[in-house]
Amino acid sequence: MAELVYRPVIGLARTMFKVWDLKIDCRGSENIPRSGGAVLVSNHISYLDFIFDGLAALPQKRLVRFMAKESVFRHRISGPLMRGMKHIPVDRKQGEAAYAHALDSLRSGEIIGVFPEATISESFTLKSFKSGAARLAQEAGVPLVPMAVWGTQRLWTKGHPRNFKRSHTPVTIRVGEAMEASREQYAGAIT
Numbered sequence: 001m002a003e004l005v006y007r008p009v010i011g012l013a014r015t016m017f018k019v020w021d022l023k024i025d026c027r028g029s030e031n032i033p034r035s036g037g038a039v040l041v042s043n044h045i046s047y048l049d050f051i052f053d054g055l056a057a058l059p060q061k062r063l064v065r066f067m068a069k070e071s072v073f074r075h076r077i078s079g080p081l082m083r084g085m086k087h088i089p090v091d092r093k094q095g096e097a098a099y100a101h102a103l104d105s106l107r108s109g110e111i112i113g114v115f116p117e118a119t120i121s122e123s124f125t126l127k128s129f130k131s132g133a134a135r136l137a138q139e140a141g142v143p144l145v146p147m148a149v150w151g152t153q154r155l156w157t158k159g160h161p162r163n164f165k166r167s168h169t170p171v172t173i174r175v176g177e178a179m180e181a182s183r184e185q186y187a188g189a190i191t
Contacts, residue, residue, distance in 0.1 A: 003063065005081060023169065024055070025170065026174075036109050040111055045120060045152055052173055070092075088101050102136055147175050
């Protein structure tokens with residue numbers, strides 16, 4: 001399948017990382033499956049987290065389809081890019097369509113990126129998780145892949161001005177081992 005938008009956006013992002021002189025430390029990419037579906041779950045501290053989380057999948061030659069709030073898809077610049085990269089719009093009041101879209105994508109072997117906090121954490125600590133990521137993994141029969149990102153909040157986050165100057169900002173990305181979202185293990189968390 002041709003990726004007419006995603007691959008050029010990756011190239012642009014990598015160029016911007018060099019311009020900003022970011023110090024990116026990414027470890028654990030080998031934990032992302034080389035084939036088949038998976039739900040990548042990450043903390044959320046910046047508007048740019050999806051770019052860095054997606055970067056971690058590239059060594060495995062995988063592209064991540066992120067679930068993102070629907071308003072991002074209506075923006076005149078980000079909207080065409082998000083649609084072109086086949087990310088999944090989420091209407092927070094009626095999430096059934098996004099859930100079904102993500103489930104179909106997982107079953108067809110895609111990696112779906114989810115921020116289970118459902119919003120940026122302004123305190124930079126983990127908020128309560130929504131159950132959708134675990135439910136998707138259970139229903140599709142795919143693993144959950146935990147991730148953590150740190151440093152992106154220094155570039156662009158909620159309530160603070162953007163900082164796209166050459167800043168030498170360290171960005172840390174860690175990918176944990178894939179885990180099964182078994183019904184027994186998560187029965188209390190899934191409603």
